[in-house]
Amino acid sequence: MSAQLVFAVPSKGRLMEQTGDFLSQAGLVLRKVGDTRGYRGEIEGLGGIDVTYISASQIVAHLNAGSAHIGVTGEDLVHENISNADDRIVFLKKLDFGHADVVVAVPQCWLDVKTVSDLQAVAAAFRRTHGRSLRVATKYLNLTRRFFSANGLNDYRIVESLGATEGTPAACTAELIVDITSTGATLKANGLKVLEDGVILHSQANLVASKVAAWPAETKRARDAMLDRLWLAGQARF
Amino acid sequence: MGAKTPRDFEALEAQAQILLSVFIAAGHEAVAPPAIQPAAVFLDVVGESLRGRTYVFTDLDGEELCLRPDLTVPTCRLYLERHSNAEARARYCYNGTAFRFQPEGADAAHPREFRQAGIESFGDLKREEAEAQTFALVLSALQQAGLRTWQLRIGDLGLFDAVLAAAEMPERWRRRLRHQFGRHEAFRAELKSLTTHPARSAAAVPAAVLDALEPNNPAGAEQRVGDYLDSAGIELTGTRSLTEVTDGLLSITADAKAKPLNAATAAMIDAYVDVAAPARTAGEHLRKLLGKAGPDVADALDAFERRIGFLEGSGVDMSTVDFSAEFGPNLAYYTGFVFEVVAPSLGTASPVAGGGRYDSLLKAVGAPCQTPAVGGAIHTERLLALVSGGKR
Numbered sequence: 060m061s062a063q064l065v066f067a068v069p070s071k072g073r074l075m076e077q078t079g080d081f082l083s084q085a086g087l088v089l090r091k092v093g094d095t096r097g098y099r100g101e102i103e104g105l106g107g108i109d110v111t112y113i114s115a116s117q118i119v120a121h122l123n124a125g126s127a128h129i130g131v132t133g134e135d136l137v138h139e140n141i142s143n144a145d146d147r148i149v150f151l152k153k154l155d156f157g158h159a160d161v162v163v164a165v166p167q168c169w170l171d172v173k174t175v176s177d178l179q180a181v182a183a184a185f186r187r188t189h190g191r192s193l194r195v196a197t198k199y200l201n202l203t204r205r206f207f208s209a210n211g212l213n214d215y216r217i218v219e220s221l222g223a224t225e226g227t228p229a230a231c232t233a234e235l236i237v238d239i240t241s242t243g244a245t246l247k248a249n250g251l252k253v254l255e256d257g258v259i260l261h262s263q264a265n266l267v268a269s270k271v272a273a274w275p276a277e278t279k280r281a282r283d284a285m286l287d288r289l290w291l292a293g294q295a296r297f
Numbered sequence: 298m299g300a301k302t303p304r305d306f307e308a309l310e311a312q313a314q315i316l317l318s319v320f321i322a323a324g325h326e327a328v329a330p331p332a333i334q335p336a337a338v339f340l341d342v343v344g345e346s347l348r349g350r351t352y353v354f355t356d357l358d359g360e361e362l363c364l365r366p367d368l369t370v371p372t373c374r375l376y377l378e379r380h381s382n383a384e385a386r387a388r389y390c391y392n393g394t395a396f397r398f399q400p401e402g403a404d405a406a407h408p409r410e411f412r413q414a415g416i417e418s419f420g421d422l423k424r425e426e427a428e429a430q431t432f433a434l435v436l437s438a439l440q441q442a443g444l445r446t447w448q449l450r451i452g453d454l455g456l457f458d459a460v461l462a463a464a465e466m467p468e469r470w471r472r473r474l475r476h477q478f479g480r481h482e483a484f485r486a487e488l489k490s491l492t493t494h495p496a497r498s499a500a501a502v503p504a505a506v507l508d509a510l511e512p513n514n515p516a517g518a519e520q521r522v523g524d525y526l527d528s529a530g531i532e533l534t535g536t537r538s539l540t541e542v543t544d545g546l547l548s549i550t551a552d553a554k555a556k557p558l559n560a561a562t563a564a565m566i567d568a569y570v571d572v573a574a575p576a577r578t579a580g581e582h583l584r585k586l587l588g589k590a591g592p593d594v595a596d597a598l599d600a601f602e603r604r605i606g607f608l609e610g611s612g613v614d615m616s617t618v619d620f621s622a623e624f625g626p627n628l629a630y631y632t633g634f635v636f637e638v639v640a641p642s643l644g645t646a647s648p649v650a651g652g653g654r655y656d657s658l659l660k661a662v663g664a665p666c667q668t669p670a671v672g673g674a675i676h677t678e679r680l681l682a683l684v685s686g687g688k689r
Binding site: 142143167168169170173176177179180181184189216228229231252 | 477535
């Protein structure tokens with residue numbers, strides 16, 4: 060059992076459907092094992108693979124911990140949750156679905172802010188007026204810190220937000236946000252605008268392999284058989 | 298790293314006893330502030346770069362706490378608990394664990410858990426003397442612990458501020474330069490943009506609206522900005538008021554209309570931040586460069602030379618000290634004299650000790666007024682690795 064390849068796929072929503080579509084284009088059919096409401100499955104006709112259905116953010120954690128060998132997850136989640144991604148995972152293929160951008164957005168009424176570099180002046184003035192730093196609501200703590208640090212912005216404070224982030228500026232629980240958006244419509248509806256150079260990451264769903272999982276010969280064979288079917292045979296250098 | 302074996306632990310403990318005894322003998326009272334601190338204090342004073350490396354957590358009461366990333370802020374808080382008016386003189390020393398996430402992965406020179414031994418001196422009005430004493434005492438402790446070779450670097454953020462204050466330019470341009478201090482390329486780029494095209498931003502309004510704003514008529518400007526928001530169908534949301542947004546736009550117009558920074562002034566600032574010289578001769582060099590820069594700079598230069606005098610008087614071997622105008626540790630709270638001790642084998646990325654003046658910090662953590670404060674701390678794991686000759 061322990062040599063089974065663990066393949067983690069999203070457990071719900073559009074991502075789950077699109078993952079199924081991607082696999083079926085290659086003639087691979089996912090099938091649940093046991094109860095149809097359960098979280099385990101297999102790929103028809105491919106032995107040695109345990110399919111496990113988990114949420115996209117959990118998939119990253121499993122790849123990082125080595126408890127999943129291959130998984131489908133977004134680049135945003137990988138870069139947010141793994142600080143040394145190159146050492147721990149390999150991106151095998153961009154899947155051309157789940158497109159979204161991680162962006163810096165501020166209230167539309169901030170007419171004096173167009174680019175990220177404008178935020179420094181706002182942060183300084185804000186501290187003089189309000190006696191504290193700008194609050195940035197986000198669930199992307201690491202991406203935000205890396206991006207702002209690369210852009211020379213240091214006087215801000217992150218407020219962790221796990222939902223409805225785009226509502227925080229209007230609710231006055233944050234001044235600006237870093238969030239994921241696919242069309243920008245939700246941001247606009249909340250009176251926010253994306254800064255001109257405020258795209259931190261273009262993300263999409265990826266097929267990702269864990270470098271830190273155990274890869275005995277048997278698991279590698281299962282991997283090669285699977286990647287072969289996905290026309291990715293040459294990708295398996297880990 | 299921390300102590301991996303009982304032997305490491307004993308070696309660190311023995312070393313800490315030596316360091317503390319030097320500090321105590323010089324009149325510093327040993328204190329032990331708590332390792333768990335309210336997160337908000339650190340968030341506001343250390344800047345997000347260190348905050349990003351701080352272990353923050355929420356306890357069962359929902360209070361946001363952190364494991365202290367350094368001991369200076371906890372020691373300031375302890376001082377304020379004892380002296381809430383922040384007027385008393387006090388000198389403390391400590392040896393305790395600090396915690397920092399290491400984004401590149403923890404290693405022997407960058408452990409996520411390390412012990413700092415250090416001193417802080419509050420309320421001492423004889424500034425340069427207190428600075429020299431602090432620096433000399435840290436060096437003396439390092440020497441007692443067995444460190445033989447080092448390179449010393451000092452800087453002076455007060456002198457930098459005086460140079461900026463003497464240069465004719467709007468205060469907001471000084472802030473822009475201050476913000477880039479210590480970042481060699483970015484500082485020069487900012488200086489260059491001030492001498493050529495000071496306008497930092499194009500603003501997110503039509504040029505016609507921006508041009509119509511008059512800096513000396515803020516009320517009228519606010520009216521115009523409000524009208525523009527209405528006409529564009531943009532709602533005013535969030536914490537920043539119409540006045541604040543208008544002020545931001547007014548600085549942008551002012552920058553666009555301002556005469557760029559005088560080239561000679563920029564050259565003087567550029568020449569100043571470029572100064573890197575042996576500390577003994579730096580004063581003379583700086584006087585030649587800045588002698589005509591006005592009374593504030595003259596005062597700062599006098600302070601610089603008084604400090605060098607006190608350092609010589611306290612027995613610091615000045616041939617090992619370099620002054621660098623651009624040197625300022627990567628902590629937001631320093632305001633004046635700064636120093637660091639580097640061992641050749643560890644390099645500048647891993648100083649063995651460092652410190653300086655931080656006059657604004659006590660106020661930032663709750664004191665009613667600014668209070669003179671100067672201190673220094675030793676990274677004890679690095680020190681032990683150095684004095685035990687890398688055998689460990």
